Amino acid sequence: MKILVCISKTPDTTAKITxxxxxxxxxxxxxQWIINPYDEWYALVRAIELKEKDPSATIHLITVGGADAEPxxxxxxxxxxxxxxxxxxxxxxSFYIASQIAAIAKEGAYDLILTGKETxxxxxxxxxxxxxxxxxxxxxxxxxxxxxxxxxATIIREIEGGEETAEVNLPVVVSAAKGMAEQRIxxxxxxxxxxxxxxxxxxxxxxxxxxxxxxxxxxPAKAGVKLVPADNVDELVRLLHEExxxx
Amino acid sequence: MSVLIFVDxxxxxxxxxxxxxxxxxxxxxxxxxxxxxxxxLGTPKEDLAALGKYGVSKxxxxxxxxxxxxxxxxxxxxxAQVAQAVSATVIxxxxxxxxxxxxxxxxxx
Numbered sequence: 001m002k003i004l005v006c007i008s009k010t011p012d013t014t015a016k017i018t019x020x021x022x023x024x025x026x027x028x029x030x031x032q033w034i035i036n037p038y039d040e041w042y043a044l045v046r047a048i049e050l051k052e053k054d055p056s057a058t059i060h061l062i063t064v065g066g067a068d069a070e071p072x073x074x075x076x077x078x079x080x081x082x083x084x085x086x087x088x089x090x091x092x093x094s095f096y097i098a099s100q101i102a103a104i105a106k107e108g109a110y111d112l113i114l115t116g117k118e119t120x121x122x123x124x125x126x127x128x129x130x131x132x133x134x135x136x137x138x139x140x141x142x143x144x145x146x147x148x149x150x151x152x153a154t155i156i157r158e159i160e161g162g163e164e165t166a167e168v169n170l171p172v173v174v175s176a177a178k179g180m181a182e183q184r185i186x187x188x189x190x191x192x193x194x195x196x197x198x199x200x201x202x203x204x205x206x207x208x209x210x211x212x213x214x215x216x217x218x219x220p221a222k223a224g225v226k227l228v229p230a231d232n233v234d235e236l237v238r239l240l241h242e243e244x245x246x247x
Numbered sequence: 248m249s250v251l252i253f254v255d256x257x258x259x260x261x262x263x264x265x266x267x268x269x270x271x272x273x274x275x276x277x278x279x280x281x282x283x284x285x286x287x288l289g290t291p292k293e294d295l296a297a298l299g300k301y302g303v304s305k306x307x308x309x310x311x312x313x314x315x316x317x318x319x320x321x322x323x324x325x326x327a328q329v330a331q332a333v334s335a336t337v338i339x340x341x342x343x344x345x346x347x348x349x350x351x352x353x354x355x356x
Binding site for chain 1: 262316317
């Protein structure tokens with residue numbers, strides 16, 4: 001079985017978010033990068049678990065990014081995975097990125113393509129669906145459980161107010177949500193091994209980006225708490241009505 | 248030209264997020280000077296004509312029990328067909344559990 005896991009780098013959750021170029025670009029100065037948690041904890045670790053059950057399985061990783069994405073992909077290789085691809089391109093357009101992944105995936109004829117349900121920076125939730133469509137494969141999103149029996153996968157996915165169980169034959173594209181696996185920390189052996197695992201850098205295929213960001217904005221600062229004296233009910237009602245617009 | 252809004256139903260009921268999407272789609276259509284139309288897949292238990300009050304002038308209903316459960320590949324093809332039939336220039340999905348897998352699965356062109 002061949003598994004492809006899509007890996008994205010995202011800013012650490014403690015990173016200070018600022019913008020440059022008239023608020024059109026994310027300022028990456030001094031930002032600490034991590035593997036997108038949904039890609040790491042759920043998609044990659046589940047792939048590793050599947051390989052532990054079936055040692056004949058191979059896990060390939062893919063990221064679309066510049067050379068600055070390499071520490072992230074090496075860290076992912078330290079957790080597990082046999083080899084990695086880096087498509088040498090920097091883009092925030094989902095269709096562009098999905099097209100790059102689909103091009104590599106097509107050549108590799110993978111049985112299972114795993115993504116995180118979203119990245120924690122742009123929260124697009126787009127890549128899995130687009131890759132599936134580009135490869136004309138079934139797509140199951142928001143999977144919280146993934147079990148494999150031969151070539152048939154049983155997947156539990158989150159839906160509003162409950163869960164849904166789906167059965168699908170491989171090959172399939174799956175986006176992984178919380179519950180799929182437990183976070184792991186790379187051990188020393190994995191870190192050492194990752195240094196010599198193949199990391200193939202390929203140039204992107206020619207695809208047009210379909211979206212561009214016109215500007216970013218930070219959420220408004222929280223207003224804090226307003227204290228109203230217990231005997232001033234009129235003021236409380238006025239605030240709830242005029243400011244909070246709750247009544 | 249039109250704005251097409253995907254209306255998500257669960258167990259026959261139109262989801263609240265879809266009503267928001269309809270109102271939003273109607274406003275977008277107004278800005279573009281075109282019509283807003285909804286698309287419903289599967290077998291709803293509600294009167295779909297009532298969706299008119301959220302600003303859509305038409306609701307396309309693909310009535311097939313096979314569409315009662317989400318299959319992203321099938322849904323995508325059906326919605327794409329409807330989108331082409333009505334020459335939709337904007338397609339709107341509510342962001343909810345069911346909407347998200349469909350949100351981006353369209354191949355442009």
